[in-house]
Amino acid sequence: MCEDSILRPKIVAGNWKMNGDSAFISSYCKVLESELKKEPAIKLEQVKVFLLPPSIMLADLRNQLQAVRGLKIQLGAQNSAAYLAGAYTGEVSVSMLEDYACHVCLVGHSERRALFSETDEVVVEKIRQLLTTGIKPVLCLGETLEQREAGNAEQTVRTQLQVVLDAFDEQALQALIIAYEPGWAIGTGKTATPQQAQDMHAYIRSVVSGKSVELAETMPILYGGSVNAENARELFAQSDIDGALVGGASLQAESFLSICRQCEESIS
Numbered sequence: 411m412c413e414d415s416i417l418r419p420k421i422v423a424g425n426w427k428m429n430g431d432s433a434f435i436s437s438y439c440k441v442l443e444s445e446l447k448k449e450p451a452i453k454l455e456q457v458k459v460f461l462l463p464p465s466i467m468l469a470d471l472r473n474q475l476q477a478v479r480g481l482k483i484q485l486g487a488q489n490s491a492a493y494l495a496g497a498y499t500g501e502v503s504v505s506m507l508e509d510y511a512c513h514v515c516l517v518g519h520s521e522r523r524a525l526f527s528e529t530d531e532v533v534v535e536k537i538r539q540l541l542t543t544g545i546k547p548v549l550c551l552g553e554t555l556e557q558r559e560a561g562n563a564e565q566t567v568r569t570q571l572q573v574v575l576d577a578f579d580e581q582a583l584q585a586l587i588i589a590y591e592p593g594w595a596i597g598t599g600k601t602a603t604p605q606q607a608q609d610m611h612a613y614i615r616s617v618v619s620g621k622s623v624e625l626a627e628t629m630p631i632l633y634g635g636s637v638n639a640e641n642a643r644e645l646f647a648q649s650d651i652d653g654a655l656v657g658g659a660s661l662q663a664e665s666f667l668s669i670c671r672q673c674e675e676s677i678s
């Protein structure tokens with residue numbers, strides 16, 4: 411393990427995307443409860459774990475997670491408004507998310523960039539709003555398959571990152587978590603190899619060090635893209651991978667907890 415990784419928290423976040431309902435939450439939490447009783451016990455003391463349901467389910471999930479004794483899973487959101495409050499039909503503000511106990515919020519997820527025109531400028535405004543709260547922005551970066559094949563993966567990621575680094579000062583950026591998610595690996599079953607992921611994470615850290623070396627050493631960088639219980643361990647073994655943003659596999663409580671356990675084990 412790289413010594414620097416000790417400076418950084420380990421994080422696993424489960425992005426449910428537009429999946430789930432109240433019955434799903436009940437059965438998910440029941441499985442979590444029975445999994446927690448299995449030996450060896452999962453402690454989740456050194457790994458921060460978040461579940462990101464659709465925002466309409468935040469209150470229900472919160473109540474049901476609280477009912478599971480000994481469970482240290484916190485809530486997060488998949489999206490937030492770029493505006494403070496007011497006439498923005500259909501939007502959810504950062505203060506609402508904070509009120510509903512969200513601790514992290516995705517920004518610039520590739521699906522939002524591709525399907526909902528979330529530009530780098532919108533990303534910056536969303537982060538600006540989030541930084542007025544205690545919610546940590548999880549900035550998603552990643553290239554498409556075409557960009558990778560054209561040799562433009564690093565340039566694409568650098569551009570997405572630099573606009574955020576330029577918009578905020580070092581102190582504000584201390585709240586930021588980065589998730590590197592190559593678009594070609596999201597929901598496709600194709601994972602970047604541990605080496606491909608490590609190389610891009612190290613590159614991202616080098617770009618951040620252009621802003622501040624200390625920031626680069628302390629900023630958590632998660633990997634996302636078809637992470638599952640079978641491939642997580644090798645990814646977590648990479649020195650610049652500080653955890654995972656998990657989509658599909660987070661919909662199964664056993665798989666999700668197994669990924670969390672593997673993240674915890676990567677620390678020792």
Ligand code: PEP
Nearest residue numbers: 596597634635636657658
């Ligand atoms: C995601 O939605 O952020 C993601 C990584 O999805 P999946 O794990 O399904 O590829």
